[in-house]
Amino acid sequence: MRFTDEHAAFRSSVRSFVSSEIDPHADAWEEAGVFPAHDLFPKAAALGLLGLEYDPQDGGEGADHSFQMIAAEELGRSASAGVAMAIGVQSMMATPSLARYGSAELRRDYLAPAIAGTAVASIAVTEPDTGSDVARLRTRARRDGDDWVITGRKFYITNGTQADWICLLARTSDEGGYRGMSQIVVPTDSPGFSVARSLRKLGNHSSDTAELVLDDVRVPVSSTIGEIGRGFQQQMEQFVIERMYAAYSTVGACDLALERTRRYALEREVFGTPLASKQYIAFRLTELAAQVDLLRSHNTAVCEAYLAGEDITRSASVAKLTAGRLFRDVADTCLQVHGGAGYLEETWTARLFRDARLGSIGGGADEVMLQVLARMDGLPA
Structure with a gap:
């Protein structure tokens, strides 16, 4: 490109x-x-x-x-x-x-x-005891005339305390598994909707993350996004785009972290010479920069495929898996190079280390990405 x-x-x-x-x-x-x-x-x-x-x-x-x-x-x-x-x-x-x-x-x-x-806006899919297993989703939207009456709980919801509306995935029929779900727009000022609590997290502290409660929340059936009963399929498409956001943003985060750490290694003297003169330090930072370049190239190829209208499910899963693990490696190395100073909360490396850990969990954990890829390869995962 x-x-x-x-x-x-x-x-x-x-x-x-x-x-x-x-x-x-x-x-x-x-x-x-x-x-x-x-x-x-x-x-x-x-x-x-x-x-x-x-x-x-x-x-x-x-x-x-x-x-x-x-x-x-x-x-x-x-x-x-x-x-x-x-x-x-x-x-x-x-x-x-x-x-x-x-x-x-x-x-x-x-x-x-x-x-x-x-x-x-916010996206509300995950529930307290389902995690990445969307097929076990329990939040239910029961039809009452021209309305949905929605009952359930949603967990780990980003923007949850400030959202004006949520894109909710709920069951709208008795079909089990992946069938019978719909995406529904729910205004957060609807009677019966509440924020149960704001969740404290290891990292990403400035992002408000909430547990949401829907207690007989009534919204019009016309608030359904797309076709009733096709919510799971639509959400899977939305997840693919979400995973690419994670992969794209990881490139930017890693680029800046490595740039800052190289600068520190060139300025910091250890035993009379710059820290960057130590071969392991130089090689490790260079190796990670090369891996970021590979992720950037992969992301660009996925972007081109998406623009061409191709199915990017596999390549997006590869990107998400790779990005999550690479971000953790970069954050850990940058903290290590900074030594004791890197372990202090006043240093940017501490925040990076905490924030990076979400990359292998949010938007589909590493294990879920591996399961997707294994199934696409014909393996009984």
Whole structure:
């Protein structure tokens, strides 16, 4: 893929947004355990970050996926991984199904405000005792005339305390397993909807993560995204895009971490010589940079395949698996090179180390990615 001057200008604008609107506030937002999404998202929307690939009729930019890849890479360089993830949820996780399958009314009432940043969106799939096993989903939407009456709980929900609406996956029939699920837009001001608690996490502190309760929440059946009973299939498509956001943003995060660590190794003297003169240090940092280059190349190939309309399920799973493990290796090495200083909370390496661990869990754990790939290879995983 050959990037144009337009791509370069867009990358520069996103990097400027990160350095001016996110990084100066990162420490305070981490300490608070939340960031002001309703203040930040309109600023992100002004750059088109929340609707890059969406139809201009819905308020989107009408750009192609290559711009989304660049945006994710640059957001990955943020000092606050939690904020970067929250923007990713808004742009690549909670809204793709709505943009593709939603009715004109749903797109007008929910997608357009999300693209404009005036409404915060969230994706609600995971439940307390199901984790990645979506087939065991229990939240139920019972039809009552022209309404759904929804009961259930959702867990690990990013943007959950601030969301104005959620893209909910619920059972809408008695069919078991992967059948009989639907995606439904649920406004969070609906009677019976509540945030049970905000969850404390190892990392990504500035990202508000919630447990949600739906107690006979009533919404119109017309709030269903796409076809009733096709929610699982639509959600799987949405997961593929989510996993690519993780892979794209990992490249940006790793690039910056290695850049900062190389600079430190060149400046830090140990036994009379720069730390970078130690062959193991130099080779390890170089090896990791090479692996980041390989992930970037793979991501670019996936982006091109997606633009060509190809099925990227396998390549996205490879990207997600690789990104999660590589991010952990980079974070661990950067902390190690910084030594005792790297272990201090006041050093950026400590936050990176904590934040990176989510990469192999969120959006589909490493083991789930391996299961997907094994099945595609004909193995009975």
